[in-house]
Amino acid sequence: MKIRPFDVEQWMNKYEVTPGVLNIAETCAASISIDDLVNLCEDPNVPPPIKTSTKLTYGAIRGSDALRGRLASLYSARAASPLTKDNILITPGAIAANYMALYALVGSGDHVICVHPTYQQLYAVPETLGAEVSLWKLKKERKYIPDVDELEALVKENTKVIIINNPNNPTGATIPRSVLIALTDFARPRNIIIFSDEVYRPLFHGISPVSDDFPPSLASLSYPRTIISGSMSKAYSLAGIRIGWLASRDPEITEAIASARDYTTISVSQLDDAVASYALSDSVLHSLLKRNIQLAKxxxxxxxxxxxxxxxxxxxxxxxxxxxxxxxxxxxxxxxxDIAFCVDVIEKTKVMFLPGSRCFGEDFEGFVRIGFVCETSVLKTALERLTGYVDEYMS
Structure with a gap:
């Protein structure tokens, strides 16, 4: 296995520790504490998530029934048939979920199609595992929405998986329902697995839930050869608990990943599982998402x-x-x-964002990725400093 450097993570690791940095490269909705989470609870009779009397065993190997059940309910909301907790696997973050899914499903001799730009892991890991990867390139003139018609030229007899990211990192584009349906229609007769990284779901701020094209989770559609990953880190503001998950309607896919998971993860922390279960409960979930969607807007x-x-x-x-x-x-x-630009900005202003060509490929010279769902005061100050910088050095 030859592992290429993970450019996004290396950039973050290098610069986010800069003293006094205003980090608008971060992709999580502004983080909250356990106290903040408890204060969001709408039912005063619900106990806090952590019980100090709990014995810290490995806990439930695939994740607690409570957490998996609540996730299954979320993905069943708009589905023709509901998911159950057996469709869900809990992982230590979505980065582990993505890796385990690809490790279990992809290998030498397989062909993978992956949208681009996207999180580097999604196309670099299949390459590391020996698969051939074709990039399904997103275009600015199409508002970064993938064109399903282009798949005819990309697909091969050995295409095993098509990978999408919805909402997309770094563009923030949303793949609408009609395109998701067209994608499943394309994959179904070819028996291709569709893997959707949905770590930013359900943080939609530019499309109405009542719109006909509001994007469902891929897990809620009828095509069974799908798998999605999710996380408490991004839309739910709880990166510190390191909880992610995988969901699939296909028991063959679920069991293949569960078998691979045995080599990498015994279980997640009981404490992390408990906090995630609490955050996704009916008494907390809606106020937490309301807070983050309003912050994003x-x-x-x-x-x-x-x-x-x-x-x-x-x-x-x-x-x-x-x-x-x-x-x-x-x-x-x-x-x-963009690389020199980002370095100069952080050196002169302490404002941090990411260079597109370094972190997402040479096609994106001049692009920078900004994570804007930080505390509003942080974004305001960062943009004020950026204004001063461009007025002095770019005009």
């Missing part, structure tokens, strides 16, 4: 105003979901050197 409007005021310098496709935006910066009509 407030902040994306602030960022939109900044981009509009600096239209001479930058452009974007406004995100409709998730926590990230992908912004193209140009100077004198040419894309900036």
């Amino acid at each position: 407030t902040n994306v409007e602030m960022l939109e105003e900044w981009v509009r005021e600096h239209g001479w310098l930058c452009s974007w496709v406004k995100p409709t979901g998730g926590t990230t935006a992908f912004i193209l910066f140009k100077k004198k009509g040419k894309p900036v050197d």
Whole structure:
């Protein structure tokens, strides 16, 4: 196995420890404490999530019944047939979920199609495992929504998995229901597995839940050869508990991953499982999501105003979901050197974001990824400093 450097994570590890940094590279909705979580609970009779009397054994190997049951209910909300807890596997974060799914399903001789740009893990791990990977390139002129018609030219006889990311990191684009249906229609006669990284779901802030094209989870559609990953880190503000999951309607897929999981994860922490179960309970979930969706709406409007005021310098496709935006910066009509730009900005202003060409591929020279669902005060200060920087050095 030859493992390429994970550029996003290495950039974050290098710069997020800078003293006084204003981190608008972070992709989690602004984090909360256990006290914050308890204060969001709408039922005063519900006990807090941590019981100090609990004996700290390994706990439930695949995740507690309570947590898996609550996740199954979430994915059953708009489904023709409900999921059960047996369709769910709990993992230590979505990064482990993604790896375990790919490790179990993909190997030498397989072909994988993956949307691009996206989180590097989703296409780098299949390559590491010996699979051939074709990139399904997202286009700015299509608002970064994948074109299913392009799959005819990408698919091969040995195509095993098609990988999507919805909402997308880094663009914040949302794949609408009609495209998801077309994708399952394409995969079904070919028996191709569709793997959807849904770690930013259900943080939708630019599309109405009553819209006909509001995106369902892939797990709620009728095509069984699907698998999705999710996490408490992004939309639920609880990265510190390291809880992720996989969901699939296909028991063959679930058991294959569970077998692979035995080599990497005995169980997740009982404490983490308990906090996640509490956060996803009916008395907490709605207020937690309301907080984060409103934060996203407030902040994306602030960022939109900044981009509009600096239209001479930058452009974007406004995100409709998730926590990230992908912004193209140009100077004198040419894309900036985004790596040098990001380094110079952090050195001169302490404002941190990510370079597109370094973290998402050479096609994205001049792009930077901004994580905008931080505390509003952090984003406001960061944009004020960025304004001062571009007025002095970019005009």
